[in-house]
Amino acid sequence: MHMLNPHCGVERDPRGIVRLTICNAGSLNILNSAAIKGVREGIEVLATERTIRALVIAGQSEKSMIGGADIKEMATLDQASAEKFISGLRDLCEAARAFPAPVIARIPGWCLGGGLEFAAACDFRIASHDSKYAMPEVRVGIPSVIHAALLPRLIGWGRARWLIMTAATIDAPTALNWGLVDVVAAEGALDAEVEKTIEAILECGPEAMRSQKALLKQWEELPLKESVNLSVGVFGEAYLTGEPQRLMQGFINRKR
Template sequence: MNLSLPHADVRIDAAGIATLTMQDAGVLNILSTPVINGLRHALSQLSHNKAVRVLVLRGAGDRAFVAGADIAEMAALDASSAQRFIANLRDLCNAVRHFPVPVIARIPGWCLGGGLEFALACDLRICADEAQFGMPEVKVGIPSVIHAALMPRLIGAAHSAWMLLTGELIDARRAQDWGLVNAAVPQAQLDETVYKLAQSFAALGPEALRQQKKLLRRWETMSVDDAIEDSVGEFGAAFNTGEPQKFMNEFLASKRRGKG
């Protein structure tokens, strides 16, 4: 299935791997209000499609994932319009964080500011070893906000303070060492790595994956004890889907064949 929407090209293959490619956002995939609105619309449509097993987010071209929010647009804002702009970007990132299936960010190059926040909202981030990451907002007179708040729990307080207070860039190797990305691979291997990861998700039980993603988001707002108790009911509910019976019996059958 292919779908062309304003600022978004959507493709869903037979395995349920959806790829959302940003369109008409410049060579660096800049997040302006029209682009943000287009991506939000595309994500809303995809979120209701039960055929989708995993979503890959990418920019057009390989110069950038997203090199930030639109500075030309932001330079003309006042306090009121600035809040509207950032609330719209917040809602875009939340649409990714709460997307019902795993979301993979494909990061070939620049990933800066609002673009890094967009990537942080994804479940997994795979980058090329040429990629560069930064939160340079302080250098243009604004703080890093919204999903920059995810950074301390992801990479720790010290690394977050360095990135957010200095506005300096880090390379792919450091991003991987700090836990900002899950893998950094040669540019020539980026698509293959992302696709293999997406295939591994597509091969799993779709209801189990949706349950696990939902639990990950819920656990972020719970104490450990509450999260443990909350998960008991979810474990039982999994057996209403038929997936545990299917996958466990397939596993047992393969073990029996191996012994034979």
Template sequence: MDNTSNSYRIDDMGVARLTIDSGGPLNIISSATALQLAERFRQLAKEQRARVVVIEGSGAKTFVGGADIGELAALKPVSAREFISALHAMCEAARDLPVPSICALPGWCIGVGLELAASCDIRIAAQNAQFVMPEVKIGIPSVIQGAFLGRLVGDGRARWLMLTGEAIDADTALAWGLVAEVVAVDALKAAVDRMALSLADLAPSGMRAQKRVLRTSEAPHLDDAMQHSIEIFGMAYESKDPEVLMRAFLSKKGAAGH
């Protein structure tokens, strides 16, 4: 694939590397970006050369800095469902990859970034990584792949993340089981490459079979919960709270010169 935004490449070892690049330093995800990434994942799923997929952000300071609050602030109940459905499609396409997926996590991993990471098989974080689900602070619920967090970190910790909107650091994420490994900031690429090559070296037929087993063994109620959460997300916009809180956030951000 050509080297355009949100592009991927596959090397001779079968390691596919998809780089999320939304055009800004924080890799903010809009609905258009989410749909483009969903299509990239679907294309990768058809690549027989691919033995493992590495998902990374374009910058060294952030994996994904969350959803586009400017777009979120303008949503109404119907368009909110369309927006969150686009993010859901992106995460589901990553979840449906037929080969192992590894997420490289430097710096901030916010909201939908954490949901995308949770949709992958293996997460490796830099020591400076921070993880947060801040949606409640802007008047909306954490939905779709937020349902996966309980499976990864336990129900109590998932509830804490989504109800408080507070961040955890890399060491806490490791202790909670959210990430498999934490490495020095300048060692992240090497650690991810090492894991990718070790997986790519295994028999591809066996690895694809293992992915099918893992995917089909996931509790079916997760899919139902994610679909139901799309409706709940739209209902949140029946209140004025999301618009008021997001406009205040954007105003504060503009005043700070960010």
């Protein structure tokens, strides 16, 4: 594993798959300001590499991908430092959301608060059979903020309210049923399920995938008519990459 910085370990494979392991954040991968900054910087460096087909985010242990934000640090904050702290976490989540290639969250164990906000900012959430989810902020005197705003879009307003306003913990089957995660792996099969997702991504055109991710992000923000009309030009631009010609011809040749 190559260390980009003390909090970011990177492993690459020849297919263009990069696994970023969040390091030196304790057994539960609890993020303090230094870890937040390190992981964000690592993701932003990787975002410049056009050869990356997918980015997998993992924790150093099987207890968590990101357990949450550091309560010990948050307990010492005042209004100004609280805004600085949460802005850093916002920028980390946004780095995943804005990453040009698909981002896969590999979720074992606990996924709480800031960890769940980060997971929501990823494209795919692949979970272990025993993973658990909660937004416990209101129990410690703070509201759930930043990318918790993605939760109503993922799971609907009622379920988002329930998670955020009761601080309830839900298990993996419930998270799957709600649409909070995409896949729940059988025991011992988390990496195999991550690999299945990677294989599906690798079947697709890399330029088309980047274009699709960028479009989806814009669709989240724009009114429907603008979303529809904007995508006409994006469709046309796809033909400048050569991918449609190559992949469609391959499809036609297979059909013969």
